[in-house]
Amino acid sequence: MGSAHRFYTRGLGLFLALSLAACASHPGARYAANLDQVLADPALQGATVSLTVRDAESGAALYQHNPDSRLIPASSLKLLTTAAALDVLGADYRFATEVLGDGAQQGERLQGNLYLRGSGDPSMQAKDYRELAAAVARTGIRQVMGDLVLDDTAFDDQRLGVDWASDDESLYYAAQISALNISPNDDFDAGSVLVSVTAPAMPGAPLAVRVSPENRLMSLRNQGRVGTTDSLQVGREHGSNLLLVSGALPPGQARRHWVSVWEPTRLVADVFQQALAEQGVTVQGQVRIGQPTAPAARVLASHSSMPLAGLITPLLKLSNNNMSEVLLKAMGRKTANAGTAAAGVAAIEGFLRRQGLSPQGLVQVDGSGLSRRNQISSQSLSDLLLVARKQPWFATWYAALPVAGDAQRMTGGTLRYRLQGTGAVDNLHAKTGSMQGVSSLSGYLRAADGRRLVLVMLSNNYRVDGARIKALEDRVTQVLLQ
Incomplete structure (x- = not known):
């Protein structure tokens, strides 16, 4: 009996020793205690965190915490939208904006309508519409006897995403979605x-x-005055294009605000009509919005955007919501001839299935992540990051991700001020996400030993300031760099 007991004891000790050795040799073992400590931070009390760390080469899980919990990803959802767009539309895809005319041209008169037809190009600016107007003038047309028709029917007329917050409505990052756009800057807002x-x-x-x-x-309703403090407020009245300026600004100071437009197609109509007038082209009829181009109309002028491979840089670096929504509806238009968010989501699900990934763990209703109905787990996002590395467009997509600590705006993007002076500089390429009570960090990390990791951290329902959660994401990154 004693002999048997001694054998059992020695066997148990050997088993425990082997088990401990196996745990110590597990690639993620060195991270576990420190990552557990980060997730035990009081800032996350009552919050839900889904964290997955994987080896980028093998896909092996190195650390997981609630990996299958579906949470709101905020702008990390743009990883899915842009990856699918590169697959569905192609890296060489270009948006086209065309001017067409129906009816005969008799001398300087077009005996019909003039159409401006868009496919969603988010990079169009006033200068591009002036160039289109100049091209029309070069055809010899000086009078359009019919109407000016703005054809934005490539997309549906649902201008906002599902369940977007009403208090975001006048803000540029919640701008309305149209197939005819105009941007006030090179960020393509x-x-x-x-x-x-x-x-x-x-x-x-x-x-x-x-x-x-x-x-x-x-x-404009301008109630702003020169004062001693900066209390300036700039917004837009709901349901209209009345700009509201109030408050004070100290002498000599200047501020810039971006404000969304109510019915953006109408802004395009006004800018293009003025551009035509500057070229001596007048329209005798009315301006009509949201009607299709006549089948027999011929192209008079056209403008193509830069390839999608170029457009995704400002989109991902600066987390451009409107561009993401345009890509979503463009995918729906291509795959189902329906420029709707639902058709775009179906196209994304098709992309996932082609990659051998199940869309069952995904709830998606928009392209940007602005809706709180979107849900995904860190495991599912890490699956996407792994399969993306095998795609022909990966280098382009990877280069478009924000880079930690790089002060150049179009390199560092939304990570340019984070992790400066740490080993993460130039080694963390990732997408950030932020909403009230929501934060995310999803991307790739090169550790000190050269190992490449996939990192996804989603945090929801915290009550502290978002900066504290961003600091915890940075701490996770630094643990993985060790």
């Missing part, structure tokens, strides 16, 4: 205008307000 406010030197004087692109659609 389509569907918004840039409101520049300057305070003259005289105390109490009205603030000077300028809107770009210049247009006749937006009206």
Whole structure:
């Protein structure tokens, strides 16, 4: 009996020793205690975190915490939208904007309608519409006897995403979605205008307000005055294009605000109509919005965007919501001839299935991640990051991700101020996500030993300031760098 007991004891000890050795040799063992400590931070009390760390080469799980919990990803969802777009549309895809005419041209008269037809190009600017107008003028047309028709029917008329927050409505990052767009800047913030406010030197004087692109659609109620403090507020009245400027700005100071437009196709109509007039082209009829181009109309002028491979850089670096929504509907248009968010989501699910991934763990209703109905787990996002590395477009996509600690805006993007002076600089390429009570970090990390990792951290329902959660994401990154 004693002999048997001694044998059992020695056997148990050997088993425990082997088990401990196996655990110590597991590639993720060195991370576990420190990552557990990060997730035990009081800032996450009552919150839900889904964290997955995997070896980028083998796909092996190195650390997991609630890996299958579906959470709101915020802008990390753009990883899925852009990856699918590169697959469905192709890296060489270009958006086309065309001017067409029906009816005969008799001398300087077009005996019919003039159509402006869009496919969603988010990079169109006022100068591009001026170039289209100049091209029309080069055909010899000076009078359009019919109407100016704005054909934005490539997409549906649902201007906002599902369950977008109403208090975001006038903000540029919640701009309305259209197949005819105009952007006020090179960031391609389509569907918004840039409101520049300057305070003259005289105390109490009205603030000077300028809107770009210049247009006749937006009206202004300027109650702003020169004062001693900065209490400036710039917004838009619900359901209209009345800009509201109030508060104060100290003498000599200037501020810029981006404000979304109500019905962006109408802004395009106004800018293009003015561009035609500058070229001496007048339209005798009415301006009609949202009607299809006549089948017999012929192309008079056209403009192509840069390839999608170029467009995804500002999209991912700066987390551009409107561009993401355009890509979603463009995918739906291509795969189902329906420029709707639902058709776009179905195209994304098709992409996942082609990659051998199940869409069952995904709930997606928009392209940008702005809706709180979106849900995905860190495991599912890590699956995407792994299969993306095998795609022909991966190098382009990877280069478009924000890079930690790189101060160049179009390199560092939304990570340019984070993890500066640490080993993560230039080694973390990832997408960030932020909403009230939601934070995410999803991407690739090169550790000190050269090992490449996939990292996805989704945090929901925390009550602290979001900066504290971002700091925890940075701590996770630094643990993995060791």
